[in-house]
Amino acid sequence: MALALQQLINGLTLGAVYGLIAIGYTMVYGIIGMINFAHGDIYMVSAFIAVTAFTLLATFGISSIPLSLLLVLLVAVLFTSVYGWTVERIAYRPLRGSSRLAPLISAIGMSIFLQNMVQLTQGARVKPIAPVLVGGIDLLTIDGFTVRLAYSQILIVFVTVALMAGFTWLITRTSFGRQQRSCEQDRTMTALLGINVDRTISLTFMLGAALAAVAGVMVTVYYGVVDFYIGFVAGIKAFTAAVLGGIGSLPGAMLGGLLIGLIEAFWAAYLSAEYKDVATFSILILVLMFRPSGLLGRPEVEKV
């Protein structure tokens, strides 16, 4: 029972991070209909930026936790959005309107490029940072097993909920949100109505990258280690989350993220920790086989 409660907490934390990354996939898919393979690596880049920023702040002697967290978040979001923008500008925009395979391959190329770029410039070794947010609350103890809610977990869930609220407002209430949704429905018509489609798509990529940046910072705080390979697995899992929730749907991405996080946590605790990645991939295949539109998605109609 205590273990189940602990895994529930861990799973929700993990799921919140997957959800944040999944939103990037789902938004990009919604607006240009392609999988941004490099998104997982954008998240990895932001984790490295966070490591550098935390180290830099420690060098300057800034030790206030809220201040340093805020600064690192700002820095990571800023620089990572530039990465998101550049990826779209270089690898995807020239290929808009070509065959389906071409942007997919250039996305994989971008993913390989980013991974190796980080490996070359930042080193291939695992980077551990000094713990930023330590401690937690002991909730209850059953049979000698203490259920613990770490402060970093509270932070992750809090930030995710706040971001989701802000994001829902942005998409449903603001002028940018309307433009973005209109681009999803019909790009040509949107352009005819005087909306800058290229700019909207660029902004969408930057927003997705910004959310991935937040996820990257959170993971750095939570685990305390990063390496250049984390983007690959996190990317696949977040993509699975997006598909599970229904690709193109924002609440779906968050729901899918939470479900994947919970499944992973409980699978690792009760079945087998070695095969937890297999569980995620199997879910992906099963969902695609039996409900390709996901839990909250609309079925896609292919037109000739």
Place this chain on the structure above:
Amino acid sequence: MTTLVLAHQGISPAERLKDAAAVSFVALLLGIPMIGLTTVDQGGALRIATRWPMLFAFVAACFAGRLLLRYGLDHWRLRKLAREQAVAAAGARSLATSPLLTWIGWGALGVSLVLPIVFSDNRYVVDTATTVLIYVMLGWGLNVVVGLAGLLDLGYVAFYAVGAYTYGVLATQLGWTFWQALPVAGLMAATFGVILGWPTLRLRGDYLAIVTLGFGEIIRVILVNWTELSGGPNGISSIPRPSFFGLPFKPPGDDPTFASFFGLEYSPNQRIIFLYYLILALALLTNLFVSRMRKLPIGRAWEAMREDEIACKAMGINARNVKLSAFAIGAMLGGFAGVFFAARQGFISPESFTFNESAIILAIVVLGGMGSQLGVVLASLVLVLLPELGRDFAEYRMLIFGAAMILIMVWKPGGILSHREPTLRYLGGGKQ
């Protein structure tokens, strides 16, 4: 179109400078956290290290590169327009159909046949050439799936692994020989191809890519954790080497060996050269098989499916069988290459079958030009020889390949030696 090109021509030097400055500003933003700053491990704690000169060089390179690129692009566009008009007037004729390429192909075949004779005492050259040929064979195998059928498979290495492990297990636990295990391993890989293909039939291209990626990872995770069968992370070692029709490559002993049977002096290089010819034969068979398949209805159906699936279905082509056959045949060829890999190395472990390997094989197919057989050979040569040139090249290999994949897609989506013309052509005229 003409007005667009003219508009580009009209850019003044000041505007070009402004454009390049904007690009270098973005480059600066990109470079600060990755190039300008880094962290180094010092006594268990991280410390900041700066590389401002390198960052400055990067930004300057971006500035100059952008200026040159813009200038070059504008001129190139104009020339391309003129050329296209000339080509349209003279009738379409592409590089891929020119007799020159056929000659290059035959020349490459000749070189590959005499190479081990010329370098018979240079083990390094023959070994490297064998590696190139393994990639050529893998590339040709993946070409069936990606190039011909247009199904993006990101987990191709899984079939390579299935082939290698099938041989490894059969040989070490049941004592099978290379030649007995080869067809079984091929069948096994083809079965896995169908297992993967079946649930993904209804999926569109990008979903398929992710599922194959996940499938490749599943196979790898199983290999790492199923210790009883696969030896876990330690892999399988002392896998027997193939023999020459039952004659082993060993120092002279009681049983007849290759050297004693033919009355030759024993040399360890004989096995290396034999392995080279073995993979050459396998690769050539693959090539022959695939190019024959292309002429069959099934091969034409693959290419038609790649171009337009809905039209294919409307024409009464069975999409399920066409896709499954492409998966199965591609997987089988990968499995054969895997058997050879296991036999050549004598040792296999999950480390050899990571996603990176899939990415390399895909890069070979993409860079060579999807559907082009000769392109795969050229790309494999570059890919294998680049790291041999020096340690720096080895480090930058994947970086260069990632960048090349993007550039090729942006510049020439068909690949360097693209051959995406339909096998049948309506003679009435070109594009109308």
